[in-house]
Amino acid sequence: MLSATKNFFLTFLIALVIFSMIAYMLVGLVLNNLLGIGEETTAPAEDTASTPEDNNQGSIGIQFGNTGDSFNILLIGTDYRPSEFVDYDPQMLERLYGIVEGEVLPAPTPSDIAPKPGSVVSDKSFQSPDGILAEDGSLIFSGGFYNIDYRMIETDALVLLRADKERQQFTITVFPTDAYVDMNGRYFKLSEIYGRYGLNVLLDKIYAMTGMTIEHHAIISMTDFPQLVDTLGGITYNVPFDMKYTDYAGGIDIDLKKGAQRLDGEGVLDLLMFNNYTYGGSRSKTTVEVMKKFITTFISITNYNRAPDVFAKLETLCDTNFTLNDFKNNLDLIFKYAHNNREVSVVIKQITVGNVELTVIDEVKTCDVFASYKRIYN
DSSP states (O other), X not given: OHHHHHHHHHHHHHHHHHHHHHHHHHHHHHHHHHHOTTOOOOOOOOOOSOOOXXXXXXXXXXXXXXXXXOEEEEEEEEOOOTTTOOOBOHHHHHHHHOOOOTTSOOOOOOTTSSOOTTOOOOXXXXXXXXXXXXXXXXXXXXXXXXXXXXXXXXXXXXXXXXXXXXXXXXXXXXXXXXXXXXXXXXXXXXXXXXXXXXXXXXHHHHHHHHOOOOOEEEEEETTTHHHHHHHTTOEEEEEOXXXXXXXXXXXXXXXXXXXXXXXXXXXXXXXXXXXXXXXXXXXXXXXXXXXXXXXXXXXXXXXXXXXXXXXHHHHTTSEESOOHHHHHHTHHXXXXXXXXXXXXXXXXXXXXXXXXXEEEEOHHHHXXXXXXXXXXXX
């Protein structure tokens, strides 16, 4: 009797467990069918394409194509301010801008207007009123001309941008314009090359230092640069320290306070012109940061569809061969990769010419730096 009762309870418990499991499965199936729970869903494929961003850094949902090709563009910022200064050399104005001053007599051609092949740095070089001369009497380091009679047009900023489609990035190179370069055995500041010899010689010199053919250029003067920035609505920049400098003769009055702030065109111009980095940093570093801000601001304050209209306004403020059609053809490439950028720096060295210590761009090592990034030499 006891054994039979025990078997009954065991059988009952087993049946209860089995019934409970079946009931649980049936109830779940019914609920899934009624409520749509547990249906198999396929998650959409992850979108890895870059999209432009608005001011709040939010995606505006543009899908890019694969249009555009790698290109190089040299940005040239000059100190040309004709509204403030009238003592520019007329020959220089005619050569660079086609401006003919009918009532101003042209200055005589300086003896060092063109490089002299064969001039070499000599231990026996000596000082002269014109600069430092080699043993054969040829000028190897100019003390600067037009300082008395005429004002020189110099380049305060030289920035090389490469849109690299293969590497999917932009590279930025800021050239130290106060450094000297070797022009066939004679040394000139890089900032003087454009004013002395014109655009083509400057482009050839950049090619000699980097191995990169410069297909495009954009020249902007100090007079027009503020308008360029204002067209973008200004840029936000963290000024590293109080920047204050006044040069009444040069028409310069810089007074920027430390901290993050929105800078209009005049504020950015003051930032780039300031050159007293006693407490660290450098003008070149600031120029790099400003250029990056300029690029990212350009592709963030405008959406994809409006970008050509904004560029058309920028184009009118520059002397450039990068046309609106060039921009449209590379629109996807620019928006897709401009945020992914890195700096490629030139190499400098110290040399002594006569009794003068010069900071010179080391062209051989600089070329090696660009070669290491697998740049195309053509």
